Amino acid sequence: MKRRKRSFLRDEKGAALVGVLMVLLVLTLWVGSAFLSSLTEISIASNHEAGLEAAYAAEAGLQDLLSLYRSRPEWFLEGKPQADLGFPLFDPATATCRGASYCLEHLSYEPASPPAFALAVMVGEGKGGKGLSRIKGMIQGQALGGPFPVPEIFRMGLVTAGRLEICDPLSVQGDLHGGRGVSITPFSVGQQLLQNRFSVTQGMESLRPDFQRMPDIPRITESRFQDYLAAAASPHQRFSGSQSLTLKGDQEGKIFYIDGDLLLKAEDLSRVVIVVKGNLTVAGNTLFDSEKTLDTAFISGGGVVVHPQGELNGVFWTNGSFLAAGPGKIRGAVVAQGDLRLGTGIGFERETRIAQAFLSPLAPAVTFHLAGWSQQ
Structure with a gap:
């Protein structure tokens, strides 16, 4: 009687284990992909939120500058430089506001004397230093009376x-x-x-x-x-x-x-x-x-x-x-x-560059408004 050879190709022992492993692999890849996708969406949402916070902060800084000129109009009329306004200043070395929610990056007056409007670039920063947003705004001053300009x-x-x-x-x-x-x-x-x-x-x-x-x-x-x-x-x-x-x-x-x-x-x-x-x-x-x-x-x-x-x-x-x-x-x-x-x-x-405050010690009658702004 001949002994019959066993075929390994027809041996189905362990096939279920292989199937289970393949299913687990597919599930692992799917779960990993979903997890990475979730992390990406969370990161995108976080960056978007930080960007919005930075934009709102920059806009708030521009409004605060407008309020400052309304309370101290002589600073506008004198063309007071940004370093003397008491505003947080942008640090170009670290490209941050150094912990402040907004900071002033640039300020110029046009014309220089007497100014008709101020051009400001305000930088907003999101929480934790995430996200930066720049807003360029023009604050216009209009004299309603008083010494504007200096005689x-x-x-x-x-x-x-x-x-x-x-x-x-x-x-x-x-x-x-x-x-x-x-x-x-x-x-x-x-x-x-x-x-x-x-x-x-x-x-x-x-x-x-x-x-x-x-x-x-x-x-x-x-x-x-x-x-x-x-x-x-x-x-x-x-x-x-x-x-x-x-x-x-x-x-x-x-x-x-x-x-x-x-x-x-x-x-x-x-x-x-x-x-x-x-x-x-x-x-x-x-x-x-x-x-x-x-x-x-x-x-x-x-x-x-x-x-x-x-x-x-x-x-x-x-x-x-x-x-x-x-x-x-x-x-x-x-x-x-x-x-x-x-x-x-x-x-x-x-000297022709003369501050006007001494000519009218009380606040000059000047009105200010935000003539326009754009996100940089």
């Missing part, structure tokens, strides 16, 4: 309704306006000043024939003094009677009101308005950032005498006379009702 007379240089005398100056750069004549000594200095504009009513005909029309010299009225008094927010900024004060450093836009005479010692003084009902004497120096606007002013109902120690930067506006005794330099503008005299060794340089 041209405060950009001219040396302006007086009285007689203008310049005695052996260090240098003079700016326009000269004398209501009752101009006297310049020595004659060689007068020849050097021919490059400047003159406007006089008498006394300079032989030196300069093409005079400009004499501008109207504004007076500081009692109502304006009352405005300054109201704007001096703190009792420590209001003084009765004659005073002797020393002020140092950045005064952050404060207004000091003195109802009398003032003897002022200035030490690296900046961002301040000094209002004096009587006579004002200033000795010392003030600072000026050449990339910003001139934001220091001295306003007097009487006469003004200055003794620069180095450089005295500011706008001087007086109902009386103005005398500068050297040596030293004045940078800014002088507008006087009485005689104006620069003594020996005094230099003068006109």
Whole structure:
């Protein structure tokens, strides 16, 4: 009897196990695919949510900037740079807002002076630093009244309704306006000043024939003094009677009101308005950032005498006379009702980038609105 060979091909033992393994493999692949798909959808949803959060944050930042200009319109009118607004700034090194929900990446004013609108690029950041969104917006300012822009007379240089005398100056750069004549000594200095504009009513005909029309010299009225008094927010900024004060450093836009005479010692003084009902004497120096606007002013109902120690930067506006005794330099503008005299060794340089806040101490009547924005 022959022994029958067993065929392995027909042996079905273990076939069920193979089938089960194949089913498990298919199920594993399907579950894995579904899991990966779920993770992808979650990631997409998370990124979308972070993007929306960033966009909303950027838009909120733009609205906050609009609110800031509405509460501090003088900052817009002065073209205050982004670093001085108190806003979080975009960090280009890390490309983040450094933990803030929004930050300011760019701010510019058009035109530079006086501005009509501000262009801002605001960056929003999602929670946990996920997602960045940029919005470029245009904030437009429209004056409803008040000093917008700064009257041209405060950009001219040396302006007086009285007689203008310049005695052996260090240098003079700016326009000269004398209501009752101009006297310049020595004659060689007068020849050097021919490059400047003159406007006089008498006394300079032989030196300069093409005079400009004499501008109207504004007076500081009692109502304006009352405005300054109201704007001096703190009792420590209001003084009765004659005073002797020393002020140092950045005064952050404060207004000091003195109802009398003032003897002022200035030490690296900046961002301040000094209002004096009587006579004002200033000795010392003030600072000026050449990339910003001139934001220091001295306003007097009487006469003004200055003794620069180095450089005295500011706008001087007086109902009386103005005398500068050297040596030293004045940078800014002088507008006087009485005689104006620069003594020996005094230099003068006109500055046209002047902040307007001192002309109207109360908030200017300006309305702001978001003229348009787009996502970058």
